[in-house]
Amino acid sequence: MEEEMIYELLKNNICVQEEALKKLIWVLYRNFYFNSSIKQNILLIGERGTGKTTMLKEVAELMDIPLGEVYNMFMPDGLNASLFLNGMMQIAYNSDEYNGNGILLLHDFQDCFLYGHSISFNAMMASGLANFGDEGFFDISNITLVGEIDTNNVKDIFMGDISDLSNIDNNEFLSPTLNIIKKYLTDENKIIEYEDGSKAANVGLENYITNQIKLRFLSSNCNQLFKQKIYMDDMGAEEILKALYSPLSVLNLYKNDLTEDYINSEDFKKKVASLVSESGDGLHYAGMAIEQVFKRDYKHGVKVLKKKSLFSDR
Numbered sequence: 174m175e176e177e178m179i180y181e182l183l184k185n186n187i188c189v190q191e192e193a194l195k196k197l198i199w200v201l202y203r204n205f206y207f208n209s210s211i212k213q214n215i216l217l218i219g220e221r222g223t224g225k226t227t228m229l230k231e232v233a234e235l236m237d238i239p240l241g242e243v244y245n246m247f248m249p250d251g252l253n254a255s256l257f258l259n260g261m262m263q264i265a266y267n268s269d270e271y272n273g274n275g276i277l278l279l280h281d282f283q284d285c286f287l288y289g290h291s292i293s294f295n296a297m298m299a300s301g302l303a304n305f306g307d308e309g310f311f312d313i314s315n316i317t318l319v320g321e322i323d324t325n326n327v328k329d330i331f332m333g334d335i336s337d338l339s340n341i342d343n344n345e346f347l348s349p350t351l352n353i354i355k356k357y358l359t360d361e362n363k364i365i366e367y368e369d370g371s372k373a374a375n376v377g378l379e380n381y382i383t384n385q386i387k388l389r390f391l392s393s394n395c396n397q398l399f400k401q402k403i404y405m406d407d408m409g410a411e412e413i414l415k416a417l418y419s420p421l422s423v424l425n426l427y428k429n430d431l432t433e434d435y436i437n438s439e440d441f442k443k444k445v446a447s448l449v450s451e452s453g454d455g456l457h458y459a460g461m462a463i464e465q466v467f468k469r470d471y472k473h474g475v476k477v478l479k480k481k482s483l484f485s486d487r
Contacts, residue, residue, distance in 0.1 A: 174235075176202045183231055188419035189412045190224050193217075196403045197232055204317050205238055205274060214298075214318040214398055216282070219405025221323040222455015227421060229278060229319060239268035239275040247284035252294060254305040261311060273315040282320030295398040320399060325453060408455060413446040416456055423460045430482035431467060435475070441466060 179198050187194055197215070204212050217225040233240040241263030246256045257277075264275035285291050297303055301314035406412070417424050424445075428436065435441055448462035449455065468484070471477045478485045 179232070179235055183235060186231060186420050187224065187228055188415045188421075189408065190228060190405055193219075193403050193405050194228055194232070196401070197228060200401050200403075201232060201236060201238065201276070201317065205236065212315070212317060213400040214320075216320045216322060216399045216402045217405065218322045218324060218402060220325045220407055220455060221453070222449075222457040223405040223408050224416065224456060225321050225405055226278070226280075227456075229276070231421070233276055239264045239266075239271065240278060241267070241275065242278045242280065244280045245284075246279060247281070247288055247290050247294075249288050252290060254308060257303070258305065258308060258311070261313075261316075264316070273312060275315070276317045276319055277313075279318060279320045281323070283322045285320070299398050318398070408450075410443075410446050410450055413449050413456070414442055417442065417445060417449075417459060423456075424463060426460075427463060427467075430478055430484055432476060432479055435467070435470075435477050441470075 176198055179202070180195060183194060183198075184191055197217075200213055200215055217229065219225055230240065241260035243256050243260035246253050260277050260279075264277065265271045268275065279285075285294055298313065298318060301312065303311045303313050305311065408416070416422060424436070444466045445459070445462045448465060449458050452458035452462065467477045471484075
């Protein structure tokens with residue numbers, strides 16, 4: 174199947190992130206369909222809930238490329254090799270005739286940089302032969318690594334309670350990146366207090382900290398292993414509305430419960446989009462937002478549910 178056909182088949186399902194979708198198809202097509210020794214690993218960078226995982230899974234399925242997923246692999250004390258191996262086993266399991274090819278999706282990849290593992294991880298992965306000590310060596314030369322980075326999650330980590338991130342013995346942060354800029358992190362300068370006693374977050378400091386970690390993502394350490402960086406667009410109200418009514422949206426799960434007039438009403442759409450936008454979790458929050466809106470409207474006497482819906486009172 175040609176690249177253009179793959180894009181045309183998927184763009185109406187994905188609905189948003191068209192430029193990122195084009196780039197992802199372009200890279201994976203060359204990794205798996207060209208006779209070339211040049212394989213490019215990918216960083217998917219964007220706010221939580223902008224469709225990174227969904228986009229990758231849809232492309233991999235249509236291209237018939239087996240995919241494995243790894244969560245929380247990078248810990249303060251090192252790499253959890255067993256989780257990486259589990260992801261490799263998923264690739265083999267998801268392939269009818271496994272030939273060493275596949276995609277390994279590394280969720281929460283910002284932790285690799287936060288905890289200072291990027292150099293050692295790059296060195297092991299770049300060779301194409303992963304050394305897991307007692308577990309042995311594994312050929313990953315035909316595996317495309319995709320690191321998924323949530324940029325808003327990074328800010329949450331930095332702006333959290335300092336004591337939660339500190340080592341009490343020596344007052345050092347678990348994250349080497351935090352230690353570099355810790356002089357800027359105090360309870361006093363995280364909050365601005367006005368003359369009337371009101372308080373607000375110091376947005377300038379938040380932006381500074383966020384930019385520092387983003388620079389780490391784009392550093393030479395990162396470039397050694399991840400040649401391709403694909404940025405997701407931020408999603409405003411218009412993009413959220415479009416995504417909610419895509420064939421892949423969680424909203425489709427409620428079509429047998431909500432009346433057609435209600436589920437297609439502008440009022441319902443805008444209320445759901447507003448909650449999704451405010452959540453900070455993007456489309457990951459869509460299901461919760463949908464239920465909050467229709468349950469609230471139901472209580473106020475709006476005709477919301479079909480007669481056979483399990484959500485209705487019996």
